[in-house]
Amino acid sequence: MLLRALSQLNFRNLLTPRLTFGPGVTAVVGRNAAGKSNLLEAAYLGLTGELPYGKISETVRLGETEGYVSVSVERDDGIVSTQIGLAPGKKLIRLDGQTVRTFELAKATAAVLITPEDADLVHGAPALRRGYLDTLLSKLSPRYALLHREYTRVVDQRNAALKHPDAALKVWTERFIELGNAVGALRSRALVKVAEIAADTYAEISGDDKPLGVSLTGAHENLADALSESEFEERARGVTVVGPHRGDLLLTLGGHSVQTYGSRGEARTTALSLRVAEYSLLSEKHREAPVLLLDDFTAELDAGRREFLLRLAARAPQAIVSGTEAPPHAAAQLFISGGQVRAEP
Amino acid sequence: MRYPPALTQLIRELGRLPGIGPKSAQRLAFHLFNQPDDDVRGLAEALLNAKGSLRQCEVCFNITDEARCAVCTDPQRTQAIVCVVEEPADLLAIERSGEYDGLYHVLHGALSPMNGVGPDQLTIQPLLARLKDVEEVILATATTVEGEATAMYLARLLGEIKVPTSRIAYGLPVGGDLEYVDEVTLGRAISNRRMV
Ligand SMILES: Nc1ncnc2c1ncn2[C@@H]1O[C@H](COP(=O)(O)OP(=O)(O)OP(=O)(O)O)[C@@H](O)[C@H]1O
Ligand SMILES: [Mg+2]
Ligand SMILES: [Zn+2]
Numbered sequence: 176m177l178l179r180a181l182s183q184l185n186f187r188n189l190l191t192p193r194l195t196f197g198p199g200v201t202a203v204v205g206r207n208a209a210g211k212s213n214l215l216e217a218a219y220l221g222l223t224g225e226l227p228y229g230k231i232s233e234t235v236r237l238g239e240t241e242g243y244v245s246v247s248v249e250r251d252d253g254i255v256s257t258q259i260g261l262a263p264g265k266k267l268i269r270l271d272g273q274t275v276r277t278f279e280l281a282k283a284t285a286a287v288l289i290t291p292e293d294a295d296l297v298h299g300a301p302a303l304r305r306g307y308l309d310t311l312l313s314k315l316s317p318r319y320a321l322l323h324r325e326y327t328r329v330v331d332q333r334n335a336a337l338k339h340p341d342a343a344l345k346v347w348t349e350r351f352i353e354l355g356n357a358v359g360a361l362r363s364r365a366l367v368k369v370a371e372i373a374a375d376t377y378a379e380i381s382g383d384d385k386p387l388g389v390s391l392t393g394a395h396e397n398l399a400d401a402l403s404e405s406e407f408e409e410r411a412r413g414v415t416v417v418g419p420h421r422g423d424l425l426l427t428l429g430g431h432s433v434q435t436y437g438s439r440g441e442a443r444t445t446a447l448s449l450r451v452a453e454y455s456l457l458s459e460k461h462r463e464a465p466v467l468l469l470d471d472f473t474a475e476l477d478a479g480r481r482e483f484l485l486r487l488a489a490r491a492p493q494a495i496v497s498g499t500e501a502p503p504h505a506a507a508q509l510f511i512s513g514g515q516v517r518a519e520p
Numbered sequence: 521m522r523y524p525p526a527l528t529q530l531i532r533e534l535g536r537l538p539g540i541g542p543k544s545a546q547r548l549a550f551h552l553f554n555q556p557d558d559d560v561r562g563l564a565e566a567l568l569n570a571k572g573s574l575r576q577c578e579v580c581f582n583i584t585d586e587a588r589c590a591v592c593t594d595p596q597r598t599q600a601i602v603c604v605v606e607e608p609a610d611l612l613a614i615e616r617s618g619e620y621d622g623l624y625h626v627l628h629g630a631l632s633p634m635n636g637v638g639p640d641q642l643t644i645q646p647l648l649a650r651l652k653d654v655e656e657v658i659l660a661t662a663t664t665v666e667g668e669a670t671a672m673y674l675a676r677l678l679g680e681i682k683v684p685t686s687r688i689a690y691g692l693p694v695g696g697d698l699e700y701v702d703e704v705t706l707g708r709a710i711s712n713r714r715m716v
Contacts, residue, residue, distance in 0.1 A: 318707060328665040335633035341640055342633040346673040350665070 176284065177249040177493045178466045181221060185242025186261065187213040187234050188514035196495065199506030200488050203497040203516075210514040211497035215288060215468045218495060221246030222286035222466055224259055224268045224277045225310065232263035248284050251463050255283050278313050278320035285314065285465035287454040289484070291474045293446040297426060297433055304424035311453050312365050315460050319361050326354040326419065334414045348402065351415065355398040358419045363394055372452040373445075380444050380483045385429035387448060393422035440477055447480065451487070467491040473498035527553075579650065581626040581643045583608045591615075591624055598622045600655040604647065604674060606630050606662060614660065622658075625650070630666040631673060639673065647674075651683050660688045663708075 182193045188210045205211050216234070220226055221244040226234070235242050241262035248255050257280060260267035268275055270283055296303055313320035329350045336342035370389035377387035395401040401417040402409075408416050426433040426445050433445050457465045469488055475481045485502055488494035496502045510520045523531070527549060535545035552560055576582070577589035580602075584590065591597060591611075601622030605611050611624050627642040651657070657678055661667035671687055678685045689712040690705075 325665050329669075332631075332633050332665065332669070336638075339633055339636070339638060342638040343631055343669075343673050346631065346669050346676070347633065349672060350669050 176251070176461065176463050176466060178218060178222065178246055178286075178495070179249050179254070180247040181214075181218050182245045183217050183221075183243065185236040185239040186217045186220075186244050187236060189213055189217060189516075190514040191516040194509070194516055196493070197507055198493050200491075200502060200504065201493075201495045202501040202505035202508040203495060203511060204499070204501050204508060204520075205497075205511035206499060209511045210516075211511055212290070212470050213514070214511060214516065215290075215470045215495060215497055217244050218246065218466065219286050219288045219468055220244050220259055221257055222248065222284045223314075224257070224266070224280045227288050227290065228292060231259070231261055231266065235261045235263075246284070248466075250283070250461075257284060276320075278317050281314040281320075282317070285457045285461055286468055287450060287457065287465050288468040288470065289447065289450045290470040293450060294439070294443050296446040296449060297437065297442040301421075301423040304426075305420075305422060307449060307453075308362060308366070308369075308424060311369070311456065312362065315365065315456060316361065319358070319365075322354060322357050322361065323419075326351075326358045329354055330415055330418065330420050337409065337413050337415070351418065352398045352402065355418045359394050359398070359422075362419060362422070363391060366391055368456060369449070369452045372455050373448040376448040376451040377444055380447065380479060381441075382479075383428075387433075387445060388425075388427035388430065389449075390425045390427075391422055392425050393417065393419070440480075443475075443477070444480060447483070454487075464492045467494040469494055469496040471498055472496055472502055473500055576626075576628075580624045581628060581646070582611055582624060596621070600653060601658065602647075602651070602654050602656075603658040603660050605660050606667060606670070610660065610662075627661070627670065630661055630664070630670040632666045642670070644674070644677070648677070648681070651678075651681070654683060657683055657685045658688060659685060663690050 177198055178196050180193060180195050183189055184192065194214075203211050203214055216226065220231070220234070241260070243258055243260050245256065245258040248257070255271055257271075258267075258269040266277075268277065268280055270280055296307055309323055313323060329347065333344070333347040333351050336344045336347045366389065373389050374387045377383070395417065398418060402415075405417045426437075428437060428441055428445070431437075433442055437445065454465060454467065467488060469484060472481065472484050472488075475484060485496075488496050488502065489504060496505070501508055508518070510517050522528075530552070531542070531545045531549045534540055534548050535542050537545075540548070552563075573585045574583055575585070577584045577592055578587050579592045580589060582589040582591060586593070598621050602625050603611075603614065603620060603622055604625045604627060605614065606627050606629060608626055611626060614620050614624075625643065625647045627644070627647075629637050629642055631637055631639065631642070657674075659671040659674055661670045661674075675685050675687070690708055
């Protein structure tokens, strides 16, 4: 699919109300703090209804109270447009004028954002890795999106029930086990594919013989057993301590944890491999490639990874690549300064 | 500038109504202020009248202005089936379908520990007490997490005392082409299918 137009009002420091894009590589060039990341973030929000990191309401230009991001996308089967409201409160997503939920938007449009921050996927808190998996699976399967949302709500209700003696804990436990097992099963199934693509990608980038392993921790065959084993800790802490909401992605190289033993470079290549898995699974799901957003390729100092990123962008039907200098072979170039975008430097 | 206390209080009271945020409350307050005195008096009287004459049906907890509601006192209705709903509005929705001629039971909510709602906060005890000659209970709570948990809770309870219990089927919108139905609805319709 192709991002044809990006419109915005009051998104961070961006000033240009409307931008148009074509196929191939579009370079976004500017100095530090010019607004390159903001531009890619706006495109990602318009295409997915989500931010890679942080809260949507924080993207409203300082001093303003509301704004929107809107994109027009050309799919193989026609043109769709989205609009995402930025004001605090209930998230407002429109697809061709109709209010939809995030996972419904994911059926129409898709983007993958690769940023230098992705290294946090490896070194950051488990919630980031869970977020990677849950976000991806929710886009691949509406059933997962719904189950996961219900599961999260049931965990909250069950945690509240643990603190109130008359709250019918038993029924919440029953729902927790049922939904938790379903979420866990879907996760395990999807992880097989993620792991396979990520491992292949890692090998391609590094030329290394240390294989990348991606597996799930805290995935229980049956939550009922895990729950009864954790009863003591649960009672002491008053919260549900087992289940998919506590699971983590275990990333290994040659069998050893990248989180614990990996070098900085190994961590970056691992994170990049996870993003490529995302790109490839979303391509498969949509039967056309998502929009590839590559933020700050100039921050990538490793020659092998930089080569790979540029190859990935060149292969993609559409890639928007930002940096303090232009990538080679761009089909179009945009120059950004103080949030203002121009076609000439 | 500060609003006069009477206005602040009106905004605060309106803001406590469900679905009314601070902004809407303010808009409503100014709207009321701009209405003729008679209209405002009419509204105030309607509120007090409603509150004064309306109560919960002593059998099913539906809203009524008598001791028993219109459904419970209608001899034409099948007495042996009770349909359990969360709110009086759900009862009205089912009535509008014209498909149901049994009785109801209004829970006035659904289980939600986060909001301090356990079984004792719902009309579950009175429900159990009225099931002597009942042949079927239909659970028509919402498909929300809370509604499903409430249905499951009641199903277990009713199973213990051997009252036949069914859950209403959430299925496809009538007249819709299958290909335009979203996967989730379709999935639910398939898993809730029944023999014909
Ligand atoms: N909500 C906001 N309102 C106004 N300005 C904002 C908001 N959020 C971020 N900014 C500003 O946007 C500017 C540009 O940020 P951005 O991250 O896009 O720069 P960049 O071009 O990617 O720079 P770098 O090369 O350093 O990554 C920053 O100076 C930041 O202060
Ligand atoms: Mg940046
Ligand atoms: Zn009644």
